[in-house]
Amino acid sequence: MATATHLCGIETPYCFSKRALHYQSLCSQQRLNFDPLTESCRVPSPSKGRGVRVVCDARKNDVLVQSEAKSQGLEESSNQLSCVMKFGGSSVASADRMKEIAELILSFPEENPVIVLSAMGKTTNKLILAGEKAAASCVSDVSEIDELSFVKELHYRTVDELGLDRSLITDHLEKLERLVNGIGVLKELTPRARDYLVSFGECMSTRIFAAYLNKIGVKARQYDAFDIGFITTDDFTNADILEATYPAVANKLHGDWNADPAIPIVTGFLGKGWRTCAVTTLGRGGSDLTATTIGKGLGLREIQVWKDVDGVLTCDPNIHPDAEPVPYLTFDEAAELAYFGAQVLHPQSMRPAREGDIPVRVKNSYNRNAPGTLITKSRDMSKAILTSIVLKRNVTMLDIVSTRMLGQFGFLAKVFATFEDLGISVDVVATSEVSISLTLDPSKLWSRELIQQELDNVVEELEKIAKVNLLQHRSIISLIGNVQRSSLILEKVFHVLRTNGVNVQMISQGASKVNISLIVNDSESERCVRALHSAFFETDLADLVNENGSPPHGS
Ligand SMILES: Nc1ncnc2c1ncn2[C@@H]1O[C@H](COP(=O)(O)OP(=O)(O)O)[C@@H](O)[C@H]1O
Numbered sequence: 001m002a003t004a005t006h007l008c009g010i011e012t013p014y015c016f017s018k019r020a021l022h023y024q025s026l027c028s029q030q031r032l033n034f035d036p037l038t039e040s041c042r043v044p045s046p047s048k049g050r051g052v053r054v055v056c057d058a059r060k061n062d063v064l065v066q067s068e069a070k071s072q073g074l075e076e077s078s079n080q081l082s083c084v085m086k087f088g089g090s091s092v093a094s095a096d097r098m099k100e101i102a103e104l105i106l107s108f109p110e111e112n113p114v115i116v117l118s119a120m121g122k123t124t125n126k127l128i129l130a131g132e133k134a135a136a137s138c139v140s141d142v143s144e145i146d147e148l149s150f151v152k153e154l155h156y157r158t159v160d161e162l163g164l165d166r167s168l169i170t171d172h173l174e175k176l177e178r179l180v181n182g183i184g185v186l187k188e189l190t191p192r193a194r195d196y197l198v199s200f201g202e203c204m205s206t207r208i209f210a211a212y213l214n215k216i217g218v219k220a221r222q223y224d225a226f227d228i229g230f231i232t233t234d235d236f237t238n239a240d241i242l243e244a245t246y247p248a249v250a251n252k253l254h255g256d257w258n259a260d261p262a263i264p265i266v267t268g269f270l271g272k273g274w275r276t277c278a279v280t281t282l283g284r285g286g287s288d289l290t291a292t293t294i295g296k297g298l299g300l301r302e303i304q305v306w307k308d309v310d311g312v313l314t315c316d317p318n319i320h321p322d323a324e325p326v327p328y329l330t331f332d333e334a335a336e337l338a339y340f341g342a343q344v345l346h347p348q349s350m351r352p353a354r355e356g357d358i359p360v361r362v363k364n365s366y367n368r369n370a371p372g373t374l375i376t377k378s379r380d381m382s383k384a385i386l387t388s389i390v391l392k393r394n395v396t397m398l399d400i401v402s403t404r405m406l407g408q409f410g411f412l413a414k415v416f417a418t419f420e421d422l423g424i425s426v427d428v429v430a431t432s433e434v435s436i437s438l439t440l441d442p443s444k445l446w447s448r449e450l451i452q453q454e455l456d457n458v459v460e461e462l463e464k465i466a467k468v469n470l471l472q473h474r475s476i477i478s479l480i481g482n483v484q485r486s487s488l489i490l491e492k493v494f495h496v497l498r499t500n501g502v503n504v505q506m507i508s509q510g511a512s513k514v515n516i517s518l519i520v521n522d523s524e525s526e527r528c529v530r531a532l533h534s535a536f537f538e539t540d541l542a543d544l545v546n547e548n549g550s551p552p553h554g555s
């Protein structure tokens, strides 16, 4: 049921059905009024006197509605916004890179893209460090903060090299300096202040890029996502997109495009908290999520995320230089990859694409002719064995053995109630009748200085009902692949690890249909990944597959 509501001053349907989203997007492209309360569009019908004709009604039978919709020419027309192209920090790190990206965009004349940009290069890291230094009050004047000077020099140099006017970013840089000063006075960098601080990166990169496109004669319009309906929770530094975002952003971008076509240049990573109306961020790497959210909200044909690698690879190329591009992935495989540590995609970014069933293409902005990785709802798994190996380091494993004060049900319930009370999410779980082993990622939960104190709290709470063994500096090796072939995969995995003298401390498979997780020590994890990569991707598996016969039915 869609009910109009006000979020941060933006009147928008709070929760649209998927079909309603699609029809709302089509109607706004055709300047027809889609009523959020009835999730339908009605136009006057002269043939029915003062009656109306139902053009589309998201609550009615799709076939009926589509025929009506077609009669109104509601199908997407070719001059509409067609895809999203997201460029991360490495792709817009300098004036020359921005020129190359502009040329890349223009090399697809048949597309009308929405462009999503991250901050230039490592600007986000620099802004966080500048804020932390100011809060630690280890400087008497912000002009002494090298990271802030670096950001200012980078952006002024880029504006100069692109032949643009410095007034484009002067305001932002002056506000940025005042903000860092304020953090220095308060001697505190709250999560809310941190989000506002880092937002300057995307706000400046998009203004510079839009101005450059207009300078070379390509009409472009800059948008701050928090001003066009990117409505999120108020969970600063890790906000979630709210449903209301989809129709709000679609209305704004389609409406502006229909009124006066210009390539939208949208800030990645940013949103606006629906209670505080303050700037929020979507978690590190969040521009991927911005791109997939726009793709779903506007009902676009494809979402492209342009990186500095030839797509999603068979493992992190920093661990193994022979990592190869994976041509195809499903949304589920990509989501597991991202969740379990593949930096290449934001952990939550696949959800909007999966919900909107919109393909995602991971491409290399330094090598645009490489095919990249196409991520879709399903793919041919008949020949798939292992797809990619992902490593998440520095996790903590807890072995919790019941003191039998409670029965098994009560014991497990109490353990998970404790984690819920402490607001802790776990990654991997294995249980037995009287014990449970699980992993948690402290860096995802607490800031560096809090980790040990918070872990001690967890142990203290659990020791009221169990004996707890805290094992830190563990790694999760996630094997993303065809779990219909899990026996074949595990046979080879354990052969490789045994011959490398590595003892697996925990294994988990079953919850996910695409992932088998193993826990080993941090100190041996990279060696494991390289050995497994060599075994699965650098040698012929035919002999192993033949020994194991043809894949089981239903694969
Ligand atoms: N499985 C993987 N496939 C591809 N890249 C990976 C993988 N695991 C880690 N990476 C790292 O992710 C980087 C790309 O992600 P990211 O830095 O977020 O790009 P961008 O900033 O352009 O969005 C690559 O340079 C690579 O080092």
Ligand SMILES: N[C@@H](CC(=O)OP(=O)(O)O)C(=O)O
Pocket: 087, 088, 089, 090, 118, 119, 124, 125, 201, 268, 269, 283, 284, 285, 286, 287, 288
């Ligand atoms: N600039 C933000 C958002 C982002 O997505 O960046 P990138 O696309 O470079 O991963 C960050 O560094 O987290």
